[in-house]
Amino acid sequence: KAGVTQTPRYLIKTRGQQVTLSCSPISGHRSVSWYQQTPGQGLQFLFEYFSETQRNKGNFPGRFSGRQFSNSRSEMNVSTLELGDSALYLCASSVGTGVIQPQHFGDGTRLSIL
Amino acid sequence: AQTVTQSQPEMSVQEAETVTLSCTYDTSESDYYLFWYKQPPSRQMILVIRQEAYKQQNATENRFSVNFQKAAKSFSLKISDSQLGDAAMYFCAYRISSLGEDMRFGAGTRLTVKP
Numbered sequence: 001k002a003g004v005t006q007t008p009r010y011l012i013k014t015r016g017q018q019v020t021l022s023c024s025p026i027s028g029h030r031s032v033s034w035y036q037q038t039p040g041q042g043l044q045f046l047f048e049y050f051s052e053t054q055r056n057k058g059n060f061p062g063r064f065s066g067r068q069f070s071n072s073r074s075e076m077n078v079s080t081l082e083l084g085d086s087a088l089y090l091c092a093s094s095v096g097t098g099v100i101q102p103q104h105f106g107d108g109t110r111l112s113i114l
Numbered sequence: 115a116q117t118v119t120q121s122q123p124e125m126s127v128q129e130a131e132t133v134t135l136s137c138t139y140d141t142s143e144s145d146y147y148l149f150w151y152k153q154p155p156s157r158q159m160i161l162v163i164r165q166e167a168y169k170q171q172n173a174t175e176n177r178f179s180v181n182f183q184k185a186a187k188s189f190s191l192k193i194s195d196s197q198l199g200d201a202a203m204y205f206c207a208y209r210i211s212s213l214g215e216d217m218r219f220g221a222g223t224r225l226t227v228k229p
Contacts, residue, residue, distance in 0.1 A: 003158075
């Protein structure tokens with residue numbers, strides 16, 4: 001069974017640009033969560049989608065947005081990129097919602113802002 | 115604020131020895147789950163072990179076990195018979211049911227395994 005797939009693996013952008021990251025969950029998983037990982041702030045929750053609906057959102061500015069498609073694939077968009085957005089963005093999927101569902105993580109997308 | 119604290123930024127263990135990684139958390143909730151994740155240089159976060167807060171029995175997964183002290187809000191990870199492949203960043207995390215899928219992570223402990 002294929003794991004969580006994130007594309008692209010690496011991305012370099014400049015300030016002011018926008019970026020879209022993609023996440024394909026494990027087949028059969030309907031919940032997708034996004035996290036930002038930086039050396040200074042560690043792992044921080046961005047948002048979580050289930051059945052195309054955003055269920056929960058972390059404390060990030062409106063420049064960070066996401067969506068989920070009917071096949072459970074999810075995209076995350078960051079507009080007007082800032083230097084501080086440089087990070088590893090991790091996607092995790094689970095079968096459904098609820099705390100008992102273990103999350104399976106992808107390899108992440110390393111975003112670098114110049 | 116609900117936080118997770120890992121007081122050991124780095125730990126080192128000799129191969130085949132035992133090491134314990136510390137984790138404390140702060141929450142007023144009673145229904146939550148605790149997790150230890152491992153992140154090797156490959157970057158992928160791998161679930162090592164999890165514990166339901168309502169269960170008193172400590173979770174065990176092969177060489178990995180936890181010492182869950184609910185009153186003290188402590189959730190340490192013990193790795194027995196350490197192997198070179200155990201070298202990684204280890205993150206303690208918890209998820210509260212009332213917050214849906216919001217997982218809170220600690221800052222991580224980098225474990226080095228010496229041959």
